[in-house]
Amino acid sequence: MKMxxxxxxxxxxxxxxxxxxxxxxxxxxxxxQGQENNRLLWLGVILMVHGCILTPITVFVTLAAGPxxxxxxxxxxxxxxxxxxxxxxxxxxITIPAFALSIVIDIAxxxxxxxxxxx
Numbered sequence: 001m002k003m004x005x006x007x008x009x010x011x012x013x014x015x016x017x018x019x020x021x022x023x024x025x026x027x028x029x030x031x032x033q034g035q036e037n038n039r040l041l042w043l044g045v046i047l048m049v050h051g052c053i054l055t056p057i058t059v060f061v062t063l064a065a066g067p068x069x070x071x072x073x074x075x076x077x078x079x080x081x082x083x084x085x086x087x088x089x090x091x092x093x094i095t096i097p098a099f100a101l102s103i104v105i106d107i108a109x110x111x112x113x114x115x116x117x118x119x
Contacts, residue, residue, distance in 0.1 A: 032096040039095075043086045046099045055079040058106045065113035078105040 022030065035042060058075040062068060078101075085098040 028097070029093060032093045033091075035092045035096065039092050042092055042095060042099075046082050046086055046095065050079055050082045050099065050102060054103065054106050058109050061110055061113045065117040068113075068116065071109050071112065074105065075109050078102040078109075081105075 055075060055078070058078075059072060062071045062075060082095075082099050082102045085095045090098075
């Protein structure tokens, strides 16, 4: 009788699971950390897209809207943000958000150039 209770114990438990949802920024940072294996690919994409496409377009539009030295310098600084983080071999959790920030800066410059050209 004693052996039977030792082998067949019943445990009553109740589990209330909590689900935590990450914010959009948290999901983005998790994605960036997960891309560490593709760091060299990201380096090439960032340098090519920003250095060969976005910066020349932004500088051209800045000069076409009227030579604004401040907007020109902000465009160059945005390129420098992407360039320096990649040349310093920073992890992707830093380089990808820096690239996103530099894209936002370039878009802001393009929008301000459109308003400058229209006024």
